[in-house]
Amino acid sequence: MKKLLITGGAGFIGSNFVRHVVQKSPDYQVTVLDKLTYAGNLTNLDGVLDGARVRFVQGDICDPAIVDPLVREHDAVVNFAAETHVDRSLLNPGAFVQTDVFGTYVLLEACRRAGGTRMVQVSTDEVYGDVPPGTQSLETDRLNPRSPYSASKGGGDLQCLGFFHTYQVPVSITRAANTVGPFQYPEKLVPLMSTNAILGLPLPVYGDGQQVRDWLHASDHCAAIDLVLHRGTPGEVYNVGVGYERPNVEVVELILTELGAPRSLIRHVADRQGHDRRYSLDCQKVRALGWSPTYTFERCIRETARWYAEHRPWWEAIRARVDFQSYYRQNYEHRLQPAAPPA
Ligand SMILES: NC(=O)c1ccc[n+]([C@@H]2O[C@H](COP(=O)([O-])OP(=O)(O)OC[C@H]3O[C@@H](n4cnc5c(N)ncnc54)[C@H](O)[C@@H]3O)[C@@H](O)[C@H]2O)c1
Numbered sequence: 490m491k492k493l494l495i496t497g498g499a500g501f502i503g504s505n506f507v508r509h510v511v512q513k514s515p516d517y518q519v520t521v522l523d524k525l526t527y528a529g530n531l532t533n534l535d536g537v538l539d540g541a542r543v544r545f546v547q548g549d550i551c552d553p554a555i556v557d558p559l560v561r562e563h564d565a566v567v568n569f570a571a572e573t574h575v576d577r578s579l580l581n582p583g584a585f586v587q588t589d590v591f592g593t594y595v596l597l598e599a600c601r602r603a604g605g606t607r608m609v610q611v612s613t614d615e616v617y618g619d620v621p622p623g624t625q626s627l628e629t630d631r632l633n634p635r636s637p638y639s640a641s642k643g644g645g646d647l648q649c650l651g652f653f654h655t656y657q658v659p660v661s662i663t664r665a666a667n668t669v670g671p672f673q674y675p676e677k678l679v680p681l682m683s684t685n686a687i688l689g690l691p692l693p694v695y696g697d698g699q700q701v702r703d704w705l706h707a708s709d710h711c712a713a714i715d716l717v718l719h720r721g722t723p724g725e726v727y728n729v730g731v732g733y734e735r736p737n738v739e740v741v742e743l744i745l746t747e748l749g750a751p752r753s754l755i756r757h758v759a760d761r762q763g764h765d766r767r768y769s770l771d772c773q774k775v776r777a778l779g780w781s782p783t784y785t786f787e788r789c790i791r792e793t794a795r796w797y798a799e800h801r802p803w804w805e806a807i808r809a810r811v812d813f814q815s816y817y818r819q820n821y822e823h824r825l826q827p828a829a830p831p832a
Contacts, residue, residue, distance in 0.1 A: 492518045494563040496550050496596065497570030499523035501673040502611065502707055504533035506567065509711040511537050519543045522550065522559060527812040528573065532803065533672045550592035553599065560599035565607040567718060568596055571645075574676055575615070575638045576820050579762055582637035589641035590648065597652040597660065608660040609718045610649045614703070614730060614768040615639035616664060625771040628664070628726040635763050650724070659723035663714055666730035666770060669793045670707030675804045676816065679790065682741050683797040684804050686750040693821050696760030698738025701767040703730040706784040706793075713780045720778050727778070730770035733786035740790055747794040758824035 493510060497503040498521030510517055521538070523529045525547055537543050548555035550570045560566060570592060572578065572585040593610060600606040617626035618633030632647070634640040652658040669679045682692050713729040721727060738755070745752055784792075797804060807813055 491516060492520070492563040492565075494520050494522060494559055494566045496522045496566065496568045497529070499525060499529040499531055499533055499545070500569060500573070501528070501533070501670075502668055502710060503569035504672050505670060505707040506569065506711045506714060507534060507543060508537055509708065509715060511543060513715065517542075520559060520563065521545045522548055522555070523570065524549045526572070527810075528674045530672070530674075530807070551587060551595055553595050556595050556599045557602065560596070560606055561603045563606065565609070565718060566596055566600060567609045567611065567714060568593065569611050571642065573638070575636050576676070576761060577816065578636055578638035578641070580819065582641075585637050585641035586644070589638075590644035593645035594648050597648055597658055600658045600660070601652060601656045605657060605659055607718070607723075608649075608658065609714060609721070610645060610660055610662045611714060612646050612662050612664045613639065613642050614664055614666050614728065614770050615765070616643040616646060617768065619765040620767050620769045622767065625769045626728065627771050628728055628774060635765055646726070653724040661717050661721040661723055662726040663717050663775075664726060664728050664770070665710050665713070666703035666705045666768065668705045668707050668710045669789060671793070671796050671800070672803070673707075675797075675807055676813070678737060679740065679744065679793055680797055680804065682744050683748065683794045684808065686745055686748045686754060687798055687801070689750070689754070691756045691825055692741055692745075692754045693756055693758040693824055694738055694741055695758060695764060698741065698757060699736045699766070700764060701734050701736055701769070702740075703768060703770065704733045704735060704740065704786055704789050705729065705731050705782065706789045709782040709784055713775055716778050716780050717775070725774075727775040728770040728772045729775050729780070730772050731782045731784075731786075732772070733789070734767075734769060735786065743787065743790045744794045747791040748798060756825060758821070
């Protein structure tokens with residue numbers, strides 16, 4: 490396999506994956522197809538986008554006129570393109586259905602028409618919904634998405650399975666845990682808290698902060714996707730997690746420690762609607778393929794927080810944009826208002 494189409498490759502994990510491929514597989518050619526939504530950023534590809542080994546096409550995965558010829562020119566597709574932020578899905582669910590469900594269908598249909606192009610669909614542990622303490626999600630578990638984001642991702646996953654069983658499109662799915670690392674748009678928990686801490690702003694922690702997530706470094710996530718692309722079985726789903734289950738507030742405290750910022754910056758604010766309490770993955774299947782994580786929990790969070798401290802111009806440019814500021818105001822301004830005194 491030599492030619493990879495990486496959709497959503499100007500986003501967070503996609504751009505890390507492009508770097509991973511460039512370093513690990515020097516004989517590969519990569520095309521990044523990305524719409525450049527608010528979350529897409531060509532500077533994420535600085536140093537790798539050379540127009541030869543790695544070239545860029547701006548376009549929408551929902552548009553068959555762009556997708557079909559590109560898929561025909563490539564040996565495999567790895568789909569990172571998605572609307573990805575749960576809070577935004579509460580404000581504008583339609584965009585999520587459009588890209589995460591319909592866009593996935595357009596890619597699958599192009600793979601089918603091209604004669605059965607290999608595809609990996611990058612999905613999330615959130616499709617399993619809230620997981621009670623003491624249990625873990627298996628790949629065969631019923632999907633139980635509880636936000637417009639996870640419902641849309643679940644819809645994309647089901648399209649993949651439908652295209653595999655009906656048309657034998659050789660697609661595999663990865664469902665990974667919360668991922669952190671360089672180039673994550675600063676609306677997500679770790680970059681938001683890191684950049685707010687650096688700026689001395691309050692850190693809005695939803696509810697009691699006891700929502701439990703597993704924490705995966707982008708480089709470990711990319712290695713798992715690469716493995717599934719090359720050694721995964723078509724039609725199969727692979728959970729990707731580490732087992733570092735920690736409450737959100739503990740993650741925030743570790744960021745503050747790493748950045749030398751005071752704990753007094755934490756503000757517990759009104760919780761996210763429908764906020765899942767816990768995700769937890771059984772990952773024996775991807776480990777049996779040969780994957781194992783390289784990051785400890787502490788290193789994963791601390792190194793990421795440090796990256797934001799050392800890359801201020803990257804995120805300051807994003808935070809200065811109107812789209813970031815209007816989203817931040819819409820989601821957090823009312824939550825951060827001081828409570829009215831009792832009447
Ligand atoms: N970040 C996580 O913690 C995490 C965990 C598990 C799975 N995932 C999945 O990994 C994938 C990548 O996530 P991310 O965090 O890098 O997201 P991101 O929001 O940083 O990047 C998404 C990219 O997709 C592009 N895009 C959006 N709509 C598009 C469209 N219609 N056509 C073409 N490009 C489009 C954006 O411009 C952006 O570059 C997503 O599918 C997400 O569901 C993310």
